[in-house]
Amino acid sequence: MLLRHYFRAMKGIVGRELWRFVQQRERFFSALVRPMIWLFVFAAGFKSALGIAIAPPYETYILYEVYITPGLLGMIQLFNGMQSSLSMVYDREMGSMRILLVSPLPRSFLLISKLLAGTAVSIVQCYVFLAIAWCYGIEPPVMGYLWVFPALVVSGLMLGSLGMLLSSFIKQLENFAGVMNFVIFPMFFMSSALYPLWKLQESNEWLARLAEYNPFTKTVELIRFALYGQLNIEALYYTVASLLLFLFIAIQGYNPSRGMMNKKKGR
């Protein structure tokens, strides 16, 4: 009976997030426009500037568009993770987070369901983007579309839990601009999303080192390999480890007796 309660609650939380996503058309649109600009404009401009050598998982020379596609999938999930954390800060200020938190199931379960919900939304975005990219001539193997699914689940959860962690520490909505500057941009640019790490190494040794340990790099590599039907086991371990760490801290942040919320002046 209790198990059924868990199941229904999770279904409700994921369903609500998907409904909200579908009903907020602007959000759907802008979530797609961002990676498309990168793909159609940025990649077109950089095509000739950047030569990509053959490196796994690719077996032939590839176009720059092909290279950055997995990175853009990561970007969709990164933005989505941050956006749902933004909505959590907003929800907390507005109170609808409270409706979730006063329901009887354990808080950690509710938060994990919320993460799954955000991840589900990001995966929908990713597949729509992949479909557009396919029309543009970026055609990974058919099996890749299947294998990328579990990779997107893991990476969506990891980036979502990072967002949740941030949301438990951010006191007010206004502080969110800082997240853009200090989290999203460094994470995205200091990664293998836009250029392979060896390119970065040629120009700056320690930047390359930082990028190598950036969880976003690992998650992009996980997606990249999965999209070509391969498993990058090291990237998987690293992403899962980051996921568990971020999730653990985030749940602490929302813990009613120990959490950061205690220290904030509620209204």
Add this chain to the structure above:
Amino acid sequence: MGASGEAMIDSMALSVKALSFSYGPQAALSGVGFDVKRGQCCILLGPNGAGKSTLFALITGLYHAREGRIALGGNEIKKASYQALSQLGVVFQQSTLDLDLTIKQNLHYHAALHGMSRKQAKNIIQQELERFEMFDRLNEKIRHLNGGHRRRVEIARALLHKPSVLLLDEPTVGLDVPSRQAIVSYIHGLTKEQGLAVLWATHLIDEVYPTDQLVVLHQGKIQITGSVREVIEKVHAENLQDAFAHLTQKEGS
């Protein structure tokens, strides 16, 4: 009255004992304790900043207090939060509805959080909305409802899972007089018909019925508890208005 302590707690729908809480060095509540019985409407009166919202955050389990205990239907919130929270319905001061979703979607979401099946939820949603004559608006988005109707949806939502205790945090703020009166009399009706225990935070004296219990909170401490008549007698006031003014002006802030 007169029964031994432990048995007393169990028979109470809501029991708060020796509760203290502080934000850093600043004490928000100190030694707060009171009970609400089934079928009773208890008005938590206090000026802004008295600690009402903090008390609500503690009763809803949003924070945990290090000192004191809160029990809902005999289940302590820290130890048996599932049982305790299952019995609780809440209407928060700020609206907590999803504006872009319909009434139906908002209510089904809440029902799912409380583990109700789709079918069960459907029936109860119909019942609760019909009481407010709002069932025909089931598929309207919240964004298109006025303040009074949004409040009604929130009250219906708080009652979906058949709680035994209903908390209302200044639910009539910003509403017009007819809407306010409708909500005040509706809630009082629920205590009589369904034996619901209600804790209603407000600073508006005219929402108090003569039959209500009062808890007056000021600067994080309980000033007085009792029925309306008892409170007026105890402070030798003419009416409740005077009593409230008297109780919340001493050691002025």
